[in-house]
Amino acid sequence: MTTFKELESAEAGTTQPLAQVLDMLPYNDQGLIAAVAQDVNTRQVLMMAWMDRTAIERTLAEGYACYYSRSRNTYWRKGETSGHLQKLVELRFDCDGDAILLVVEQTGPACHTNRDSCFYLLVDGDCIRVTEDPG
Amino acid sequence: MTTFKELESAEAGTTQPLAQVLDMLPYNDQGLIAAVAQDVNTRQVLMMAWMDRTAIERTLAEGYACYYSRSRNTYWRKGETSGHLQKLVELRFDCDGDAILLVVEQTGPACHTNRDSCFYLLVDGDCIRVTEDPG
Numbered sequence A, B: 001m002t003t004f005k006e007l008e009s010a011e012a013g014t015t016q017p018l019a020q021v022l023d024m025l026p027y028n029d030q031g032l033i034a035a036v037a038q039d040v041n042t043r044q045v046l047m048m049a050w051m052d053r054t055a056i057e058r059t060l061a062e063g064y065a066c067y068y069s070r071s072r073n074t075y076w077r078k079g080e081t082s083g084h085l086q087k088l089v090e091l092r093f094d095c096d097g098d099a100i101l102l103v104v105e106q107t108g109p110a111c112h113t114n115r116d117s118c119f120y121l122l123v124d125g126d127c128i129r130v131t132e133d134p135g
Helices: A018-024 A053-062 B018-024 B053-062
Strands: A015-017 A033-039 A045-051 A066-069 A074-077 A086-093 A099-106 A121-124 A127-130 B015-017 B033-039 B045-051 B066-069 B074-077 B086-093 B099-106 B121-124 B127-130
Touching: A015 A018, A018 A053, A018 B127, A033 B045, A045 A053, A045 A066, A045 A099, A045 B033, A045 B099, A053 A066, A053 A074, A053 A086, A099 B045, A127 B018, B015 B018, B018 B053, B045 B053, B045 B066, B045 B099, B053 B066, B053 B074, B053 B086
Parallel strands: A033 A099, B033 B099
Antiparallel strands: A015 B127, A033 A045, A066 A074, A086 A099, A086 B121, A121 A127, A121 B086, A127 B015, B033 B045, B066 B074, B086 B099, B121 B127
16 A cells, blocks of 8 residues: 555656545544635635544535534534535645645635634734624 | 634624633644645645644744644744745634634745645545645
């Protein structure tokens, strides 16, 4: 099996079976990997959440982002109740496999506060400042 | 003290002392918060790493991204040896404070493999595919 270390020197176009990659992901002690979602159109970073192997497989099979909720201990298809779904465009792993980038078509706001992005708290000098009204 | 929960309904322009926010961040059991870096010019998501309170304070004071290395148990100013520094443009927290977004001016490639971004492993059907040659 090719390791992440070996893939570091691989040329563009090199492939490896996805199942092998899912086997060798460095899941944390809760079995999770950090996942970041980015809007394919605005290129805005929308949110960070967590995925386990099943959440990754569901996301790929269903074509919509599915995360694992640490607070509720359950799978959570983003937008399942709000309708603010994230249609998957690309799923990427980083060089050591401990982070996932989801490039998505975001329907509606990504944040549960109905702001476009969860990252609305900006450091401004010795304060943080809210940069967007809640929806 | 205003909590993240209370800030959810705050209008744009609302401020809160940074020191209070740093006190109430939900650091994990290693004292860390996940941090994502995005290139201010290309809008590409570059990498994910970890920061503790000191790394956040150093990043803000020095104006360059400083992470905490879990494998080496040490602070790590990104690019300190490679020269591939990340000049800070914006530092943002998400709605519940468990993720940081660094918008940066990236000098050179962000990845230690000399690729522009660490996210070069793309899921393509039942494989992953390397999308960029190493530098």
